[in-house]
Amino acid sequence: MTTLPTTSAPRDLAQLGRTKSVAARVLRERLIVGTLAIAACFSILVTSTIIAVLAEETWGFFQFPNVTLSDFFGGTEWNPLLGAEKHFGIWPLVSGTLLVTVIAATFALPIGLVCAIYLSEYASARVRATLKPALEILAGVPTVVYGFFALTIITPLLQKVSPAFGNYNAMAAGLATGIMILPIVCSMSEDSLRAVPRSLRDGALALGGTKFDVSVKVVVPAALSGIVAAFLLAISRAIGETMIVALAAGGIAQITANPTAEVQTMTAYMVQIFLGDAPAVGVEYKSSYAVASVLFVMTFVLTMIGQYILRRFREEYD
Amino acid sequence: MATPRSTASRLFSNRAFLLICLMATNIAMIVLAVLLISIFWQGWGTLSWKFITSFASRKPSEAGILAPLMGSVWVCAICGLVALPLGIGTAIFLEEFAKRSRFTRIIQTNIMNLAGVPSIVYGILGLTAFARMFGAFGTTSEDAMNFGDSESLLFLRIPFGSTVLAGGLTLMLVILPVVIISTQEALRSVPSSLRSGAFALGATRWQTVWAITLPAAIPGIMTGAILSMSRAIGESAPLLVIGGLLLVFNTPQNLMSDFAILPLQIYNWAGRPQDSFHALAASAIIVQLAVLLVFNGFAVFVRQKLQKPLQ
Numbered sequence: 001m002t003t004l005p006t007t008s009a010p011r012d013l014a015q016l017g018r019t020k021s022v023a024a025r026v027l028r029e030r031l032i033v034g035t036l037a038i039a040a041c042f043s044i045l046v047t048s049t050i051i052a053v054l055a056e057e058t059w060g061f062f063q064f065p066n067v068t069l070s071d072f073f074g075g076t077e078w079n080p081l082l083g084a085e086k087h088f089g090i091w092p093l094v095s096g097t098l099l100v101t102v103i104a105a106t107f108a109l110p111i112g113l114v115c116a117i118y119l120s121e122y123a124s125a126r127v128r129a130t131l132k133p134a135l136e137i138l139a140g141v142p143t144v145v146y147g148f149f150a151l152t153i154i155t156p157l158l159q160k161v162s163p164a165f166g167n168y169n170a171m172a173a174g175l176a177t178g179i180m181i182l183p184i185v186c187s188m189s190e191d192s193l194r195a196v197p198r199s200l201r202d203g204a205l206a207l208g209g210t211k212f213d214v215s216v217k218v219v220v221p222a223a224l225s226g227i228v229a230a231f232l233l234a235i236s237r238a239i240g241e242t243m244i245v246a247l248a249a250g251g252i253a254q255i256t257a258n259p260t261a262e263v264q265t266m267t268a269y270m271v272q273i274f275l276g277d278a279p280a281v282g283v284e285y286k287s288s289y290a291v292a293s294v295l296f297v298m299t300f301v302l303t304m305i306g307q308y309i310l311r312r313f314r315e316e317y318d
Numbered sequence: 319m320a321t322p323r324s325t326a327s328r329l330f331s332n333r334a335f336l337l338i339c340l341m342a343t344n345i346a347m348i349v350l351a352v353l354l355i356s357i358f359w360q361g362w363g364t365l366s367w368k369f370i371t372s373f374a375s376r377k378p379s380e381a382g383i384l385a386p387l388m389g390s391v392w393v394c395a396i397c398g399l400v401a402l403p404l405g406i407g408t409a410i411f412l413e414e415f416a417k418r419s420r421f422t423r424i425i426q427t428n429i430m431n432l433a434g435v436p437s438i439v440y441g442i443l444g445l446t447a448f449a450r451m452f453g454a455f456g457t458t459s460e461d462a463m464n465f466g467d468s469e470s471l472l473f474l475r476i477p478f479g480s481t482v483l484a485g486g487l488t489l490m491l492v493i494l495p496v497v498i499i500s501t502q503e504a505l506r507s508v509p510s511s512l513r514s515g516a517f518a519l520g521a522t523r524w525q526t527v528w529a530i531t532l533p534a535a536i537p538g539i540m541t542g543a544i545l546s547m548s549r550a551i552g553e554s555a556p557l558l559v560i561g562g563l564l565l566v567f568n569t570p571q572n573l574m575s576d577f578a579i580l581p582l583q584i585y586n587w588a589g590r591p592q593d594s595f596h597a598l599a600a601s602a603i604i605v606q607l608a609v610l611l612v613f614n615g616f617a618v619f620v621r622q623k624l625q626k627p628l629q
Binding site for chain 2: 032036037041047050110114134141179182211242289299302
């Protein structure tokens with residue numbers, strides 16, 4: 001049950017009774033509702049401005065002489081800053097982003113889900129009281145700290161395992177990103193696991209199921225929509241993660257599935273441009289807006305799918 | 319449980335799964351421990367009062383974080399002053415006033431989408447909308463309009479350029495959806511019987527919100543607000559888009575000052591090859607984590623102390 005403050009409420013209500021006339025009260029009410037409605041519309045304004053800015057600048061990018069849509073979406077070479085002939089094919093950047101994301105997801109999704117099952121189904125109140133704050137700390141650590149961790153701890157450790165790892169590699173960046181999304185996966189999955197009513201567990205236990213049977217075959221399927229939504233959100237965070245990959249993944253845009261290799265992600269390219277490696281009017285600078293558009297569309301689609309799954313497949317028990 | 323299995327095998331999988339659970343949880347804890355220990359190991363030696371109170375320097379032994387620390391304070395203060403009223407107002411409107419219509423569903427979906435937008439994209443928006451104001455006031459610094467004396471606290475320049483004001487407003491965009499969503503959850507947890515009681519006494523909707531719902535929801539709202547601010551302090555990608563990596567030798571004087579912020583200073587030092595700068599980065603991280611810990615501790619305190627039980 002929710003707990004409530006007691007002392008202030010009745011006194012305030014008595015004061016409110018002094019408002020002069022009904023007309024004045026109605027007017028004040030209208031003004032307040034109007035102000036709040038304007039605040040609510042601000043979020044729509046933000047979204048439309050993002051789309052307008054990205055669309056306008058991306059359009060500007062495609063107006064440059066040797067930039068075409070088919071090269072951008074079909075090209076396999078991305079070298080705007082070096083070489084005599086510039087190529088703008090998005091696939092190397094997408095490949096780098098996907099490689100890092102896949103490594104992060106492979107690390108974080110299973111561990112996060114199992115942690116959530118443990119917290120929701122097995123852990124005692126005392127264990128929860130230690131684990132939850134620890135996860136909250138992990139969730140609050142700035143991403144630049146994870147980037148530093150990837151660069152100074154994970155990469156040297158990987159190099160001890162295999163000399164193939166360079167000073168910048170996809171594996172370290174992916175693992176650090178995985179650590180970053182782990183608390184998101186864990187706490188969101190746990191929320192949806194705990195929302196499954198107790199009666200379902202009791203029923204399964206009464207039928208002779210072990211704790212494992214109940215957790216994995218009854219509770220997890222019942223909470224599946226929430227778990228999938230958590231996974232999608234975590235993946236979209238990994239795709240949009242910037243500081244970790246800018247520090248640890250390197251700067252070579254190439255199509256590769258080799259985790260020891262140096263890769264450049266879409267976000268890392270944008271950082272490189274905005275750090276001032278290119279003049280603000282040139283084609284290189286504008287290309288970062290086109291990359292941002294692709295990034296925006298990718299995360300937007302993932303969020304929409306997550307929303308749809310939550311709405312469409314939610315199991316209602318009340 | 320369709321396939322019949324022996325009791326022994328079911329008990330075995332039961333045990334095995336518990337073992338997997340413990341391993342996964344331990345991995346998470348070990349990672350956290352290694353992260354904290356390694357950072358303290360690297361950064362403790364160079365952390366000193368002088369480090370916190372001196373300005374940037376090319377020599378690692380003389381460098382400090384005063385300018386980025388104060389920059390972070392300014393930027394986050396602006397961010398909070400705008401994002402909290404705007405976000406809490408939006409949440410109150412959606413939860414307490416708006417009818418369930420198509421319009422409110424669009425706003426709600428839109429907020430969930432905004433929460434998923436990568437922060438670097440907000441940086442691009444902030445650069446265009448706040449720093450350059452869509453180029454409506456010219457593109458060079460000579461075209462800018464100045465209001466007031468550039469030394470005074472109230473100095474204003476349009477467009478804002480790469481200043482603390484533009485940075486704070488951009489961070490505001492990043493945390494706005496977080497503030498809205500957490501406030502909505504806090505308002506939803508207030509039982510509707512309280513509202514009905516107020517309505518029965520003849521209170522208007524706003525009177526009910528102001529006197530009944532808000533006081534009941536304030537611990538939850540404050541916890542959400544503090545956690546969003548701790549997110550704002552750690553956010554660096556959008557501000558990197560706006561200002562780049564600046565070497566700043568002043569603390570901000572007014573809204574139009576250049577800014578450095580702590581996470582970007584960490585990024586700057588971490589990106590250099592020399593170990594001496596890595597040690598500085600680790601020291602700055604310790605300061606950053608200490609600030610975060612204070613914020614999180616405050617949130618826990620608010621959650622526990624402000625929630626008085628209903629008698």
